[in-house]
Amino acid sequence: MIDQDVLVIGAGLAGMRAALAAAENGASVAVVTKVYPVRSHSNAAQGGINAALTDRGDKWEDHAYDTVKGSDYLGDQDAIEVMCREAGQEVITMEHMGTIFSRDDAGKLGVRAFGGQRQARTFFVADFTGQALLHVLHEQVLKHKVKVYEEWFVLSLLVEDGECCGAVVMDIRTGAIHVFRAKAVILASGGLGRVFEPSTNALICTGDGMAQAYRVGAPLMDMEMVQYHPTTLKSNGALMSEAARGEGAYLVNALGERFMKKYAPNMMELASRDVVSRSEQTEINEGRGINGCVLLDCRHLGEKKINERLLTIREVAKDFAGVDMVQEPVPIRPGMHYQMGGILTDVDGQTAVPGLYAAGETACVSVHGGNRLGANSLLDTLVFGRRSGVHASDRAKYTKHKNLTDASADNDRQHIRALLDRNGPGEMFGKVRLEMGQTMNQHLAVFRNQQGMETALAKVRELKQRYEKVIVHDKGKTFNTNLIFTLELGFMLDCAEAIVLGALERRESRGAHTRTDMPKRDDENWLKHILIAKTPEEPKVSYKPVVITQWKPQARTY
C-alpha cells in the first residue's frame, strides 16, 4: 500500500497545478499518470491562455461577460467570476515560474485576439503554449519533491463510509496492482475526445476519470455539450489552432466568399466556436464547400508572421494535408475538440463524493456551459487545479486515513484476471472503439436530431454488450497495451452513453447542442444543467439551476 495525504490522478496542467498547490500547502503528494507527464494532452495546446490584465485597460468583468455569452448562458456565473478574477494572477505566476511568453514590440507580454471576445486577451507562447506551461509546472513539481508515478494506470477509485480514500492503480511496466491510500483524491485525468472519431485529442483522452467518478456516485453534468472546433484537418482530425484566425486568417467557401459575414457580421471569423462551426457546416451542407471542407486562408499574413506565430500548424498542414499555408489555403472542417461537461464540482473542486475532487477538462465547475471560449480551458485547468490542490490539502490536515488493506484491490484484480482468462474467437477492443467513435461523430456532431440520437443510444448500448465479450489476446504482464486500451474502452462507453442521454434530454438548441428539430433556445424550460448519475438500474437524470449573478440571458449575436 502506498500512502500520501493527497493523491492527484493526472499530470496535465490541472494535475500538476493541483499537486504544486497541495505540496506548497504542506501535504505529502503523489501524482499518478498513465503517460510520461509532458506527454499529457495539455502539451498539445497551441493558441494560448486568457486573462484580463488591468494595466492593459482590460477588466475581469468584461472577460466574465464574454465567457457567459460564449457559454450561451449555461455557465454558472459565480464560477466564471472566480475564474476571470483570478486569471491575471495565475498567468503572472506562471510567468514568474519561468514560462517564456511571447512579447509585443514594446517588450510587454503579447496578446492575440481569440474567438468570442471583444478584446485581445490571449497570452501565448508562439503556437505551443500548453507545452511551455506544462514543462514549467513539471519543473516546479520536481523541485517540490512530489512523487510522480509515471506510466501507472488508475483502475478505480476507493470509497469507504461514503468518502473517497484512495485508488487502485496498475504499474503498466510490471502489471502489478497497488492500493494508493489518500486523505483526498484529485481527479485531473483530462477529457474524452476519443469517444469521437476523429478528434483533435490525443489517443489517451478516453474519459477515464469521468467514468471512474461516475461509477462511485459522482454525477456528470452537461455531458451533451461537446465542442466541435471550426478548424480541423479532414485527413486525421488534427487541429489548426484558433491562433490562425486570431492572427487574422480568413474563412472562405468554394465561391471565394468570406461567408462569416452572413452569420456573424461583427465578429466574423472570431465569433464563438459553436457559431463558426455551424456556419461552416451550413456552407458545406448547402453545397458551397470543397470535398466536405471550407478553406482557412492565411496567405495574406505573410511568411514571416506565419513562421513566428504559427510555425507548428504550418508544419502540421504540410505533413497531413500536403498544403503549405504560405502558398495555399488549407481545407478544414469542424471536428470534435473538447468536452464542456464533466464531473460536477464546486469552485474548490469538490465533487458530490466527500474527499473526491476534480479539476481540468474532466470536471464541470461549470465555467464553459454550452460553449467554451478558446484559451479559457488552460485557464480553467490552472485556476481550478490550484484551488482543488489547496482545498484537498486543507482537508488532509483534519482527515485520517481509512482502514484500507492490499485486499482493497481484489475486485480489480479479479476483473482483470477474468478479462485475461476470456478466450475464443471474439472481437478485439479496436472494432468496438471505432464503431463507437464513428457513431458519435455521425449523430452527435454540429447538428443533431431526435432520430439520430436515438440511433446512437441504441448503438452505444449494443456496443456495451459486445464489450462484455471483448477478447484481450495479449496475456502478458509487461506493458500490456492491449489490456490498457480495453480498459479505456470500458470508460469511454460509459461516457458515450452519458453524452447521448444528456443530448436526448435537452429539448432545445443551446451552445454546441444544436438540434435541427428544435432549433430555438428555450430559457423558460431549459436554462438548467442536466445531471446524469449511475444507479444499479438505468442512469438517472436530474437538473440543477444555472447560477446567474449579474448577466441576464439575452439573444446571442456576434
Ligand SMILES: Cc1cc2nc3c(=O)[nH]c(=O)nc-3n(C[C@H](O)[C@H](O)[C@H](O)COP(=O)(O)OP(=O)(O)OC[C@H]3O[C@@H](n4cnc5c(N)ncnc54)[C@H](O)[C@@H]3O)c2cc1C
Ligand atoms: C490539440 C489541442 C489544442 C488545444 N489548445 C488549447 C489552447 O490553446 N488553449 C486552451 O485554453 N485550451 C486548449 N485546448 C484544451 C486544453 O488543452 C485541455 O482542455 C487541457 O489541457 C486539459 O488539461 P487537463 O490537465 O485537464 O488534462 P490532460 O492534459 O489531458 O491530462 C490528463 C492526465 O491524466 C492522466 N490520466 C488519464 N487517465 C488516467 C488513468 N486511467 N490513469 C492514470 N492517469 C490517467 C494522463 O496521463 C494525463 O497526465 C487544446 C486541446 C487540444 C486537444
